[in-house]
Amino acid sequence: MPSPRPFQQRLLRQLVGTLSGQRPAAPVSRRSQRAVLAEQTVRGVLELAVRLGETLLSLGSAAAEVTETIERVCRAYGIEVQVDLTFTSILVVHDGSEDSPSVSVLRVVASRSADYERLARVTTLVTAITDGSPEVRVADTVDSSTARDEARQQFEDAHERLDAILVQPHRYRRSVVTLTLAVMAAGVAILLGGGPLIVLLAALTTAAIDGVNQLLGRWGLPAFFQQIAGAALATGVAVLLLAVVPQLPVEFAVLPPALVVASGVVVLLAGLSFVGAADDAINGFPITAGGRLLEVGLLTLGIVVGIAAVLDGARTLGVELVLVDSYARPWPASVQVLGAGIAAGAWALSSHTPPRPALVAALTGAGAWVASDALSGLGAAPLLASAVPAIVIGLLGETLAERWRVPAVVTTACGIVPLLPGLTLYRGVLDLTSGRGPEGGIELLLQAGMIAIGLAGGVTLGRIAYRRLRTPVVRAVAPVRARRSPHPEPAPTAEEPLARTGTMPIISTIGVTEPTEDDLAGGAAAAKD
Numbered sequence: 386m387p388s389p390r391p392f393q394q395r396l397l398r399q400l401v402g403t404l405s406g407q408r409p410a411a412p413v414s415r416r417s418q419r420a421v422l423a424e425q426t427v428r429g430v431l432e433l434a435v436r437l438g439e440t441l442l443s444l445g446s447a448a449a450e451v452t453e454t455i456e457r458v459c460r461a462y463g464i465e466v467q468v469d470l471t472f473t474s475i476l477v478v479h480d481g482s483e484d485s486p487s488v489s490v491l492r493v494v495a496s497r498s499a500d501y502e503r504l505a506r507v508t509t510l511v512t513a514i515t516d517g518s519p520e521v522r523v524a525d526t527v528d529s530s531t532a533r534d535e536a537r538q539q540f541e542d543a544h545e546r547l548d549a550i551l552v553q554p555h556r557y558r559r560s561v562v563t564l565t566l567a568v569m570a571a572g573v574a575i576l577l578g579g580g581p582l583i584v585l586l587a588a589l590t591t592a593a594i595d596g597v598n599q600l601l602g603r604w605g606l607p608a609f610f611q612q613i614a615g616a617a618l619a620t621g622v623a624v625l626l627l628a629v630v631p632q633l634p635v636e637f638a639v640l641p642p643a644l645v646v647a648s649g650v651v652v653l654l655a656g657l658s659f660v661g662a663a664d665d666a667i668n669g670f671p672i673t674a675g676g677r678l679l680e681v682g683l684l685t686l687g688i689v690v691g692i693a694a695v696l697d698g699a700r701t702l703g704v705e706l707v708l709v710d711s712y713a714r715p716w717p718a719s720v721q722v723l724g725a726g727i728a729a730g731a732w733a734l735s736s737h738t739p740p741r742p743a744l745v746a747a748l749t750g751a752g753a754w755v756a757s758d759a760l761s762g763l764g765a766a767p768l769l770a771s772a773v774p775a776i777v778i779g780l781l782g783e784t785l786a787e788r789w790r791v792p793a794v795v796t797t798a799c800g801i802v803p804l805l806p807g808l809t810l811y812r813g814v815l816d817l818t819s820g821r822g823p824e825g826g827i828e829l830l831l832q833a834g835m836i837a838i839g840l841a842g843g844v845t846l847g848r849i850a851y852r853r854l855r856t857p858v859v860r861a862v863a864p865v866r867a868r869r870s871p872h873p874e875p876a877p878t879a880e881e882p883l884a885r886t887g888t889m890p891i892i893s894t895i896g897v898t899e900p901t902e903d904d905l906a907g908g909a910a911a912a913k914d
Contacts, residue, residue, distance in 0.1 A: 426533065427464060429540045431477050431490040434458040434466070436547060437511055438475050439492045444504040445794055447661050448670035451475070457515045462536075472676025499656065499736040501795045506550045508792055514543060556737045559599070567592040569655075569731035569802070570648040575716060575724025576754060576803055579644040587648035590622045594649055609687045612653055616691025619649030620811075624699040631705075643811055646692065651807035653688055655732050657681045660797050663841030664848070689814055689830075696818040718758075725754035725803035733799040742791045749800035753778055757804055767832055771804050772839035779847020797844045804840055806833035 438455040442448070452468045455477055459466045469476040474493050481487040557565070570591035574584045594615040601611050623642035630640055658677050666674035716724070729750020733743040753774040760770040782796035813829030 426536055427479050427488045428490070429537065430459055430462045430464060431466065431479060431488060433514075433540055433543050433547075435475055435477050435490045435492045436544070437507065438468075438470075438477075439494055440507050440547065440551065441504070441511075442470070442475065442494050443497050444500055444507070445497065445658065445661060445798070446504065447664040447668070447794075448673040449664065449668040452670075454511050458511065461515045470670065471672045472680075499798075500555065501733065501736050501738040501742065501792060502556050503550060503553070503737070504794065505739075505742070505790065505792050507547070509790065510543070510546055510550065556739065557734065562735050562737075563592055563595045565731045565735040566595050566652055569728050569735065570652050572724045572727030572729075572731060573648040573651045573803070573807065574644050576721045576728065577644050577647060577724075577808060578716065578721070579641065579648075582640060583644050586622060586626075586645050590619050590645055591649050591652050594618050594652070609683055612684050612687030613691040613694075615653050616646075616650065616688040617695045618691075619646045620692045620695040622646075624695060624704055627699070628704050643808060643815070646811045647808035649807075650688060650692075650811055651728070651802065651805045652732075654685070654805045654807060654810075655798075655802050657684055659837050659841040660794075660801070660844045663838070664845045667842070667845050667849070688810065692811060692814040693818055696815060700818060721758075722751050722755055726751035729753075729799045729802045732802045733795060736795075736799070738795055738799075742795050743799075745785060745789075745791055746795055746799035749778060749781060749796050750803045753800050754803040767806075767809075768835045768839045771836045772843040774804065775801060775840045775843025776847040776850070779844040779849075780851050781847075782844070783848050783851035793848065797848070801840045801844065804836070806836040809833040809836065 434455045437458060438451045441454060442451045446454075448470050452470055455468050455475070456466060459477075459479075464479055467478045467480070469478070472494075474491060476489065476491045478489040479487060567588040571584045571588040574587040579587065597614055597618060598611045601614060623646045626640060626642035626645065630642070633640075657680075659681060662674050662677035662681055665671075665677060726747040730743050730747030733746040734740075738746065756774040756777065757770045760773060761767070765773075778797055778800040782793035782800070785791040785796055786793040809829055810833040813826045813833060815826070816829060817826030
């Protein structure tokens with residue numbers, strides 16, 4: 386069909402324009418320009434806060450610390466938010482106000498890794514944002530283009546600083562990390578009473594475990610199977626000793642195979658978030674705690690499976706599974722304390738901690754071992770001998786975090802390394818697979834679990850105790866800080882919330898009188914009209 390002529394097209398357009406209606410003088414349902422401008426600024430604040438929270442959660446911070454950080458950053462810019470945090474995601478919601486609609490931002494935590502130097506840098510960035518009292522707040526940006534540009538520049542600067550932290554290379558090369566893990570295993574062997582040959586075997590075995598796990602990780606194998614492989618490799622070395630030592634002119638007390646396995650198991654256990662799981666559970670984050678506990682339990686089960694599989698195979702091949710209860714212990718007590726410090730400090734270095742905080746972690750681990758050994762010498766149960774030093778570690782971690790800017794997780798996660806129940810776990814599995822009956826093995830495994838619970842709960846209790854002891858000081862200086870703030874907050878009225886819960890604002894009723902009968906009658910008449 387031929388197209389209409391140009392004259393006919395122009396005539397048709399004029400006719401349509403004549404018959405069409407005009408734009409309404411009072412637009413309906415059009416968004417306010419103030420709301421649009423406020424939403425842009427609010428979203429910028431939320432995106433910055435959520436990125437910081439995501440980074441902290443992926444680096445091992447507890448859920449309570451992540452939630453507090455997000456709220457502090459948002460509050461520094463003058464907005465209140467609600468945070469919903471799980472093991473793998475963060476949701477931050479701003480309920481809206483007169484000038485801004487409700488805004489929500491969701492981030493998914495894709496991966497986790499221990500990098501305490503990066504964690505310290507992010508913590509420093511958060512402190513700079515919150516303690517610096519940003520000169521521009523969301524309320525200032527609604528009517529001022531200059532304030533909006535300044536706020537946008539502040540967000541961009543903060544994002545650039547965070548990007549610089551995230552893309553920087555690790556402090557140590559991977560080969561250095563493997564070396565520090567080997568040194569850590571050697572320190573564990575020393576504090577458990579192993580001789581020079583056992584110390585060397587433990588270090589070499591752990592280096593081999595780390596190499597195998599790196600290879601499996603490049604293949605995309607999950608951490609559960611890496612734990613199985615690592616535990617199986619350490620147990621394989623112990624089985625080899627069980628088969629060879631009877632042919633040598635030495636006794637098992639001089640060359641105990643269990644210490645090789647125990648050293649490797651402690652290295653595998655050190656990477657698990659016992660303390661983080663307990664902290665989340667105690668501080669009211671059950672979903673996050675459940676996720677962490679499931680991960681810890683599954684990875685610990687991987688260690689048990691790896692040990693049990695190799696021991697069962699060795700028993701099938703006719704290797705006698707000997708459980709040695711006494712060792713030669715060639716080192717004096719002072720050397721064992723040094724081994725505890727080496728283990729804690731080496732784990733800190735393997736997590737990319739700078740030398741100074743690593744030294745603090747080493748001293749903390751050595752002190753924890755001395756306290757635990759002293760309590761055991763006084764007849765304390767293993768649970769008590771582990772929980773009491775853990776409480777002190779929790780207190781010390783919070784103190785150093787505030788005064789020396791050392792992240793608390795460095796002191797707590799590394800300080801408990803010498804107390805991890807690697808030897809107890811191995812002996813329990815060995816007793817189960819040796820055919821001597823399950824009673825002793827189950828008891829040892831339960832004891833290992835109780836020690837882990839004591840360590841995690843003790844650290845959390847120590848951190849909570851420090852915060853409670855510090856609360857009166859904070860209350861005393863709070864009015865001074867409020868007077869110094871460049872953005873003083875007005876006193877709440879009956880129409881403003883004094884506090885916010887997870888759902889509805891809590892409104893103050895101070896100064897609000899009860900309605901009289903005349904008021905009620907007038908209200909009913911108005912309703913009828």
